[in-house]
Amino acid sequence: MPVKLRIALFVFVLAFAKAYSQEYTASSYSFSLEQAIAHGLENNYRAINAERDIAKALKQKWETTAAGLPQINGTVDYQNQLKQPVTPLPGEIAGGTPGTFVPVVFGPQQSMTLNATLTQLIFDGSYLVALEASKTFLDFSKNANNKTKLEVRKGIINAYGGVLLTEENIAIISKNRNNVADNLKEVTKIFENGLAEEEDVEQLQITLSQLDNQLNSATRQRDIAMDMLKLALGIELSTPVTLTENLESLALLHIDPSITEESLDLNQNVDYQIAHNFTEQRRLEYKLEKAKGLPTVSSFINYGTQTFDNDFVFFNNNQQWFQQSIAGVSINVPIFSSMGRKAAQARTKIAWDQAETDLQRTSEEIRLNYETAINNYQTAIDNYTTSKDNLALAERIENKNNIKFREGIATSFDLRQAQTQLYSTQREFLNSMYLLITEKANLETILNTPNYTTKK
Numbered sequence: 001m002p003v004k005l006r007i008a009l010f011v012f013v014l015a016f017a018k019a020y021s022q023e024y025t026a027s028s029y030s031f032s033l034e035q036a037i038a039h040g041l042e043n044n045y046r047a048i049n050a051e052r053d054i055a056k057a058l059k060q061k062w063e064t065t066a067a068g069l070p071q072i073n074g075t076v077d078y079q080n081q082l083k084q085p086v087t088p089l090p091g092e093i094a095g096g097t098p099g100t101f102v103p104v105v106f107g108p109q110q111s112m113t114l115n116a117t118l119t120q121l122i123f124d125g126s127y128l129v130a131l132e133a134s135k136t137f138l139d140f141s142k143n144a145n146n147k148t149k150l151e152v153r154k155g156i157i158n159a160y161g162g163v164l165l166t167e168e169n170i171a172i173i174s175k176n177r178n179n180v181a182d183n184l185k186e187v188t189k190i191f192e193n194g195l196a197e198e199e200d201v202e203q204l205q206i207t208l209s210q211l212d213n214q215l216n217s218a219t220r221q222r223d224i225a226m227d228m229l230k231l232a233l234g235i236e237l238s239t240p241v242t243l244t245e246n247l248e249s250l251a252l253l254h255i256d257p258s259i260t261e262e263s264l265d266l267n268q269n270v271d272y273q274i275a276h277n278f279t280e281q282r283r284l285e286y287k288l289e290k291a292k293g294l295p296t297v298s299s300f301i302n303y304g305t306q307t308f309d310n311d312f313v314f315f316n317n318n319q320q321w322f323q324q325s326i327a328g329v330s331i332n333v334p335i336f337s338s339m340g341r342k343a344a345q346a347r348t349k350i351a352w353d354q355a356e357t358d359l360q361r362t363s364e365e366i367r368l369n370y371e372t373a374i375n376n377y378q379t380a381i382d383n384y385t386t387s388k389d390n391l392a393l394a395e396r397i398e399n400k401n402n403i404k405f406r407e408g409i410a411t412s413f414d415l416r417q418a419q420t421q422l423y424s425t426q427r428e429f430l431n432s433m434y435l436l437i438t439e440k441a442n443l444e445t446i447l448n449t450p451n452y453t454t455k456k
Contacts, residue, residue, distance in 0.1 A: 031241065041152060054142055057138040061138050070118060077111075078111075080109065087106055088104070089101060107308070108308040110309055111309075114306075116303050119300045122298055122299055125291030147271070153441070158437075163243060164245065172426050172430070173218055176426075184205065199412055254440045268448045282351045286349050292341055297329065299330070304325070366446065377440055390429075391428075395422060
């Protein structure tokens with residue numbers, strides 16, 4: 001086989017393998033939490049549109065800038081006077097009888113004009129404000145994108161933890177159900193031998209039925225939680241997704257008391273940045289209304305050429321064209337608006353004052369949310385530690401009552417009470433781990449941690 005053919009075949013095989021690998025990767029996913037966050041920030045529907053908003057703002061900024069740069073417009077006019085106007089002239093001019101009129105047609109029947117006009121804005125206060133406003137809008141779009149990233153990250157953490165919560169819940173309920181089912185079989189045999197009461201069997205049957213219902217409900221909740229995670233990740237709901245972490249290890253990773261010692265920097269908070277953007281927009285609206293009272297200066301230069309004839313011969317090489325050109329400057333000075341501009345300035349100044357007040361209110365709300373988030377996170381850590389200890393106690397109590405019940409020392413009511421306490425403690429432990437994860441994510445969102453910034 002020739003060398004070139006071998007190389008071509010090798011490249012083809014690599015390309016096919018790469019394409020097959022990409023297709024396989026797209027058919028299913030396996031994520032750790034950090035991998036899920038990275039994937040979601042690239043593929044989440046809201047995140048994609050937030051990036052597009054920045055692209056739109058950049059285009060709008062250039063659109064505003066271009067309005068003050070040279071503009072060239074061209075026109076082509078063609079006229080064919082199907083019925084030419086007639087002008088009456090005194091008859092004596094044409095050698096006729098005085099007092100009579102001779103109809104005369106002036107000008108050719110057809111004409112064509114080509115024009116090009118260059119305009120340049122020299123000074124316009126509104127344009128200068130618009131340039132500043134376009135930069136503010138771009139900053140707003142970037143801050144909105146950062147907020148979207150933080151919200152997407154928090155949503156993925158909550159959804160990821162929600163799936164792990166339902167999976168752990170299913171595992172615990174299944175284990176409890178199997179234990180109760182084994183107890184029911186054993187107690188049923190004892191009852192059939194006349195060594196146990198029927199109430200003991202019925203109590204276990206009630207518990208087993210309740211656990212079956214809980215297991216079915218938990219399974220449906222897991223499917224919904226997984227679909228919510230897929231939606232947050234920007235993945236089709238029919239695509240299989242596997243999570244590589246478990247709830248308890250993830251909860252342990254989110255125990256970080258040092259984060260509560262970080263000071264709040266309002267300038268790093270995205271909500272404050274957006275509120276500041278709104279304040280800047282109101283300020284620029286006020287500035288725009290003031291600029292409308294300034295003169296506007298613009299210049300232009302026009303160049304054109306014209307030809308005419310009774311026939312359409314304008315594209316003949318020997319057709320004569322006549323050029324003309326004109327240049328000028330235009331100054332527009334606002335003089336009197338019946339107090340309209342003054343009212344507009346007063347209105348926009350009030351809106352600016354309102355925005356300043358909203359900015360102050362937002363600052364205080366952020367401080368309150370920060371204090372609340374710290375308290376909730378510290379409480380979540382405490383609840384996790386307490387519920388973990390309580391779970392160990394509840395398991396020992398249930399195990400002792402189970403032994404006593406089999407030995408005939410404890411009643412079925414005592415066993416059911418111990419089981420109910422265990423199941424409740426298990427739910428509390430699962431919820432404490434989930435809250436630990438979500439409360440830390442909420443605190444990180446307020447602190448803008450990690451610090452999402454859009455490149456300038």
